[in-house]
Amino acid sequence: MNQAAPPNSAENPWPVRAVSTRVADYIDKLGRVWVEGEIAQLTMRPSVAFIALRDPAADMSLSVVCARDLVLNAPVALTEGVRVVMYGKPNFHTGRGTFSLRVTEIRAVGVGELLARIERLRRLLDAEGLFDPRLKRPIPFLPNVIGLITGRASAAERDVMTVTRNRWPAARFAVRHTAVQGPSTVPQIVESLRSLDADPAVDVIVIARGGGDVEALLPFSDETLCREIVKCTTPVVSAVGHEPDNPLCDLVADLRAATPTDAAKRIVPDAAAERALVADQRRRSARALRNWVSREQHVIAQLRSRPVLADPLAALAARGEEVHRARTAARRDIARLIAAESDRVGHLSARLTTLGPAATLARGYAVVQTVPATGSAAVLRSVHDAPAGTRLRIRVADGAITTVSEGSDEAH
Amino acid sequence: MKPISQFGYEEARDELIDVVRQLEQGGLDLDASLKLWERGEELTKRCEEHLAGAREKVEQTLAAKDDDEA
Numbered sequence: 001m002n003q004a005a006p007p008n009s010a011e012n013p014w015p016v017r018a019v020s021t022r023v024a025d026y027i028d029k030l031g032r033v034w035v036e037g038e039i040a041q042l043t044m045r046p047s048v049a050f051i052a053l054r055d056p057a058a059d060m061s062l063s064v065v066c067a068r069d070l071v072l073n074a075p076v077a078l079t080e081g082v083r084v085v086m087y088g089k090p091n092f093h094t095g096r097g098t099f100s101l102r103v104t105e106i107r108a109v110g111v112g113e114l115l116a117r118i119e120r121l122r123r124l125l126d127a128e129g130l131f132d133p134r135l136k137r138p139i140p141f142l143p144n145v146i147g148l149i150t151g152r153a154s155a156a157e158r159d160v161m162t163v164t165r166n167r168w169p170a171a172r173f174a175v176r177h178t179a180v181q182g183p184s185t186v187p188q189i190v191e192s193l194r195s196l197d198a199d200p201a202v203d204v205i206v207i208a209r210g211g212g213d214v215e216a217l218l219p220f221s222d223e224t225l226c227r228e229i230v231k232c233t234t235p236v237v238s239a240v241g242h243e244p245d246n247p248l249c250d251l252v253a254d255l256r257a258a259t260p261t262d263a264a265k266r267i268v269p270d271a272a273a274e275r276a277l278v279a280d281q282r283r284r285s286a287r288a289l290r291n292w293v294s295r296e297q298h299v300i301a302q303l304r305s306r307p308v309l310a311d312p313l314a315a316l317a318a319r320g321e322e323v324h325r326a327r328t329a330a331r332r333d334i335a336r337l338i339a340a341e342s343d344r345v346g347h348l349s350a351r352l353t354t355l356g357p358a359a360t361l362a363r364g365y366a367v368v369q370t371v372p373a374t375g376s377a378a379v380l381r382s383v384h385d386a387p388a389g390t391r392l393r394i395r396v397a398d399g400a401i402t403t404v405s406e407g408s409d410e411a412h
Numbered sequence: 413m414k415p416i417s418q419f420g421y422e423e424a425r426d427e428l429i430d431v432v433r434q435l436e437q438g439g440l441d442l443d444a445s446l447k448l449w450e451r452g453e454e455l456t457k458r459c460e461e462h463l464a465g466a467r468e469k470v471e472q473t474l475a476a477k478d479d480d481e482a
Contacts, residue, residue: 331474338467341425345459348428352456355435356449367446379442395446 017094024092027099035101036085036109037062038183039078044068051078053086053101054183057224064088066103074106081182083109083215114214118221122248125223130230136254137235139267143203145172146267147196147234149189152177156208156260160239163264168271174202180209185219190228197232204235204267207249208260211241220247229253239263361397369393371402383408416454421462428455 006012014022040061041052049071051064064086071078078084088103125131146164150157157175164171176192179185189207196202207229209220219225220240229236229252238253239260240246250256257263307314353359357367369377371391380386388407393400416424431452435445 331470334466334470338463338470341421341459342463345425345428345456345463348425348432348452348459349456351432352428352435352449352452355432356452357446358449369443369446376447377443379446395450 016097020092020094020097024094027090027092030090032087032089033101034085034087035062036083039080039082039084040183042071042078042080044071051103053084056083056183056218057186057222059187063098063100064103065091065100066106070103070106074108078106081216083114083218085109109215114218118214118248121221121223121226122251125226125248125252130226131251135230137233139235139237139255140203142168142269143171143267145174145199145201145203147199147202147205148173148175148208149178149192149196149205150175150208150260151180154180154208154210156180156210156239156241159260160206160208160264163261164268167264167273168268171268174199181212181216181219186222186225189219189225193225193228193232193236197234202234204237205232206237206239206257206260206263206267207253208239208263209241210260217247220249222248225249226252237263237267358397361395367395369395416451416458419455419458421459421466424455424458424462428452428459431455 008014035053037053038056039051040054041050043050045068047068049066049068051066051071052061053064054061066086066088074084085107086101086103087105087107088101090099091102092099129135148157148160150160157177161173164173174196176196178188178192193205193207196205207220209217211217217240220238226248229238229249235254237255237257238247238250239257239262240249241259246256255263255266257266303309357365361367368380368386369392370380370385371377371393377393378385380392386392386405386408388405390405391402392405393402419427431448434440435448435452440448
């Protein structure tokens with residue numbers, strides 16, 4: 001720009017062409033660049049194509065112009081939401097005063113490259129501990145209101161709501177419809193997440209989307225979205241159906257459901273199944289109790305059939321017999337003892353009779369003894385021994401009498 | 413000295429045995445023999461009383477038991 005022009009001022013303004021030429025020259029010096037973004041809009045013209053290329057995370061975009069053939073021959077079908085890498089030259093169109101990127105090469109962001117990027121982000125989030133199981137909030141057994149983020153009139157929405165209501169008819173939903181692919185997906189989901197998380201009635205938030213290829217599910221591996229999910233205080237269920245390369249929101253969510261239907265099964269209990277379970281428990285407990293009773297009855301019956309209980313008198317009868325025998329023996333023994341002693345005394349008595357004067361006395365003889373005031377009695381052998389007044393004892397067969405002597409017969 | 417009426421059976425019987433033994437041995441004068449013999453008679457009577465009492469007690473007891481069992 002070595003033009004010998006006077007300094008630019010209000011008195012000396014540059015003509016449009018001069019400004020445009022200078023801007024065009026400046027931009028022309030930028031050279032060629034590789035740029036990556038999402039196709040936000042695509043307009044085909046007879047010879048050229050206009051593309052709005054948008055940054056996936058920020059609200060910024062670039063106008064792209066390229067040959068129509070370049071779009072038609074692109075390695076992937078270029079539609080809105082597709083992420084691409086373009087090689088082009090920034091260009092200022094002096095005719096309309098617009099900026100655009102004149103693209104000469106379009107490459108799809110390779111699936112491998114996408115996966116590698118997701119993997120890098122996964123490692124980063126993992127290193128930060130965002131997948132830590134200890135961060136997982138428990139899913140309520142029966143949520144008050146279920147926050148549902150999904151595409152408008154999508155199969156995912158229908159699946160979640162139908163299955164949930166089949167299981168728990170009283171389930172309540174707060175539904176937020178968002179884009180589920182394309183550039184506005186992340187900001188819309190993030191905004192819905194924030195509003196549902198702020199609602200105290202919402203006990204669980206489900207992000208549901210049917211399956212799709214890696215590119216379609218790219219927003220669900222978005223770093224901003226993942227961090228937002230971690231920030232939520234409400235438990236978040238990720239129901240973005242895709243195996244085996246599950247999007248990262250599955251890993252940061254508190255619960256990962258394989259499909260929207262699976263999510264519905266995990267967030268509410270199955271009323272019918274619960275009722276069946278309760279009924280089964282009742283049946284089993286009743287049966288257990290009945291079994292217990294019959295078992296105890298059996299035990300009691302067995303106990304009662306034991307001899308001691310079946311015939312409680314048997315033991316007594318045995319004891320009774322024993323006592324009876326003992327009594328008989330005792331009676332016999334005492335009778336024998338008394339008889340023996342009687343015998344013995346009888347013998348002694350007989351001998352005593354033999355030895356004593358009993359037989360003589362029985363014939364009418366008597367033994368007369370003097371009974372002195374002092375000293376022992378003595379047999380009277382002489383009349384001289386019994387003067388009148390002498391006390392005498394006369395022993396006869398059956399006893400003795402005492403009398404007083406009246407003196408000798410000779411004295412009379 | 414304890415009167416014979418208060419003697420227990422064994423006491424009376426043992427003395428009776430002793431009396432009979434003394435009389436059998438002999439050697440006693442008539443007075444002593446007579447005295448011993450009379451004591452023996454009394455002891456015999458005491459023994460018989462005891463035995464009669466025992467027999468009666470057994471019979472009574474058995475009769476009472478039989479009544480109970482009837």
